[in-house]
Amino acid sequence: MDAIAYFNIILRLAIWFLLTADFSLANIIIGVTIAFLLPRRWTSPEPLREWIKVLWKTVVAIPQAYIEAIQIMLFPHNEEEIVREKVKPNRTPGLIFLDIFLITFTPKTIVVKYHQRGWYEVHRIRRKISDQ
Incomplete structure (x- = not known):
């Protein structure tokens, strides 16, 4: 197995654990089984560099999500x-x-729609800065 195949399995397991929020032995066995049994697309493999960039963005997104949640609670985003x-x-x-x-x-932010032509429609909320 190449590195991309390992990343795909790790991604599938991570999604499984995010969905189930259960780290019991039975759930781990079920998750690993599902990760290996799900069909794979045999398209051109993503460059390892792109996967590493996306995984780094995921690590950075976790504290960003907490910061944005606190901002929404403290300041109106209308x-x-x-x-x-x-x-x-x-x-x-x-x-x-x-x-x-x-x-x-x-x-x-939330993605509302993905267009096959290469666009995401993203819904955003932000603070209204009053004009003074």
């Missing part, structure tokens, strides 16, 4: 907008999924 964000070129379905996950993970 402006909304839907913006289009361009998908990075040559993204495989696995990396597109992770991009959508990262955008949606933070409390101030």
